[in-house]
Amino acid sequence: MAMTVLQTRVDSETKLAAENLFSSLGLDITTAIRLFLKQAINQQKIPFEIVPPKKQFSAEVLAAIDEAKKISRNPNVKSYSSAKALFEDCE
Known part of the structure; x- marks a missing residue:
């Protein structure tokens, strides 16, 4: 399957917090995003509940x-x- 580049912009604090979380789970941020996309496709929805803080x-x-x-x-x-x-x- 051909690969393509997906770019997104987030603030430094969000990126660092996400990297720390995913690293503690044994993932890098790219793999975590790929998992999110695959699960969204598999479930045909956002794969988690979205709630305000x-x-x-x-x-x-x-x-x-x-x-x-x-x-x-x-x-x-x-x-x-x-x-x-x-x-x-x-x-």
Whole structure:
């Protein structure tokens, strides 16, 4: 398979922190990025949950987020495939 170059720019602090993390896992940054890309393709999505840094939220908001996660994972909670179905059920 032909190889190509992928370049990206990040601030020095982010690069150093990523290099330190990946090095502790036995990876270099190029391999870590390649793993991310392969997993995104395999799963057809971002292969992890994207959340803002928790320091931006109050304790009340963090508790609400945790509650929402628990509810969304509970198989006994009724779910809807669309907003229309939800609104119809509310009538």
